[in-house]
Amino acid sequence: SVAAASGGDVTLIGRDAAAVEVMRASRRNEKALPGIDLPEALAFSAEVETVRGAGIVLFAMPSQAQRQAARDLAPLLAPGTAVVICAKGMEKGTGRLLTDVLEEELPGREIAVLSGPGFAADIARGLPTAMVIAARTPEIGAALAALSGPTFRLYPSTDRIGVQLGGALKNVLAIACGIIEGAELGDSARAALISRGLAELSRFVAAHGGEGGTVTGLSGLGDLVLTGTSHQSRNLRFGIALGRHGTATGWSGDLVEGAFAASVAAGVAVDKGIDMPITDAVARIIDGTLDVKTAIGQLMTRPITQE
Numbered sequence: 001s002v003a004a005a006s007g008g009d010v011t012l013i014g015r016d017a018a019a020v021e022v023m024r025a026s027r028r029n030e031k032a033l034p035g036i037d038l039p040e041a042l043a044f045s046a047e048v049e050t051v052r053g054a055g056i057v058l059f060a061m062p063s064q065a066q067r068q069a070a071r072d073l074a075p076l077l078a079p080g081t082a083v084v085i086c087a088k089g090m091e092k093g094t095g096r097l098l099t100d101v102l103e104e105e106l107p108g109r110e111i112a113v114l115s116g117p118g119f120a121a122d123i124a125r126g127l128p129t130a131m132v133i134a135a136r137t138p139e140i141g142a143a144l145a146a147l148s149g150p151t152f153r154l155y156p157s158t159d160r161i162g163v164q165l166g167g168a169l170k171n172v173l174a175i176a177c178g179i180i181e182g183a184e185l186g187d188s189a190r191a192a193l194i195s196r197g198l199a200e201l202s203r204f205v206a207a208h209g210g211e212g213g214t215v216t217g218l219s220g221l222g223d224l225v226l227t228g229t230s231h232q233s234r235n236l237r238f239g240i241a242l243g244r245h246g247t248a249t250g251w252s253g254d255l256v257e258g259a260f261a262a263s264v265a266a267g268v269a270v271d272k273g274i275d276m277p278i279t280d281a282v283a284r285i286i287d288g289t290l291d292v293k294t295a296i297g298q299l300m301t302r303p304i305t306q307e
């Protein structure tokens, strides 16, 4: 919403009225964006009713909260309203894509997906980045790409499946990068992991009806270069803890979307017969049924195939 506020009439709706009032009065969100001044153009509300009449609604809450938020807002969103999923994940329990979840809860609305490399704090500071916005048609994508600003460049896409799975599963691969870093396996291992991880991510996208090549773009490779290497990433830091200590005991409790996505995607891969060895290893290291050393041994001794 900070980026979008540079070009339009934007209201940030929060569920905690006291926190919203502090943001409105101080123009700061010290918990999430410490030291960053929020734009004067941004309005604040704790009243969910404020969303009524909005043309574009950004769903900027964790993946597992998206269905309930859609359910809560359904009576307030007119047909044709663009609803943009800003989360990077899949639904736990059902293994469903978030676009499917929101289309089920919000029939008649235009469900779009925002993904790609962009730490909220970098964007809010006005540091430049580029992301991708995927919509059902090129026309809707082009209209939503108008949310771009002087330091925030949005590329439209029509591959909602590839773009959302690129975002969800790069988080799993960022945890894998963290495991490699925490276990001190070297930079070569990280680079190999990124390449082979993208190969399995591409297979997963294709098996869901998306375009495998999408994941070599901003959502997928672009975001993995960011979150597989920057210590700002919660997924990377969670992986480092796993690689260092074998468990994530002592983890701060910050949101780690990849920890949900790993087990969801590993389960879906088994059901659909998709070969996802890295995702499967990450899921099993997280649930404690595989240790890092054994995982590396298993990955390195798989049958050699053509790249």
Ligand SMILES: NC(=O)C1=CN([C@@H]2O[C@H](COP(=O)(O)OP(=O)(O)OC[C@H]3O[C@@H](n4cnc5c(N)ncnc54)[C@H](OP(=O)(O)O)[C@@H]3O)[C@@H](O)[C@H]2O)C=CC1
Pocket (backbone or CB within 6 Å): 014, 015, 016, 032, 060, 061, 062, 063, 064, 065, 069, 086, 087, 088, 089, 118, 119, 120, 121, 255, 257
């Ligand atoms: N942070 C980042 O840099 C980026 C995050 N994302 C993605 O965005 C999504 C949200 O991440 P992030 O913003 O960091 O997460 P946060 O944990 O900061 O949550 C974001 C907002 O969602 C609200 N929220 C949390 N749980 C619920 C719930 N159950 N129901 C309703 N609202 C809820 C929080 O409210 P409250 O403050 O009251 O807890 C908060 O305002 C994730 O999928 C993440 O992968 C994507 C790109 C960048």
Ligand SMILES: O=C(CO)COP(=O)(O)O
Pocket (backbone or CB within 6 Å): 088, 116, 117, 118, 119, 120, 174, 223, 226, 227, 232, 233, 234, 235, 236, 255, 257
């Ligand atoms: O996806 C992100 C930036 O593009 C945020 O990553 P983390 O959730 O790992 O912090």
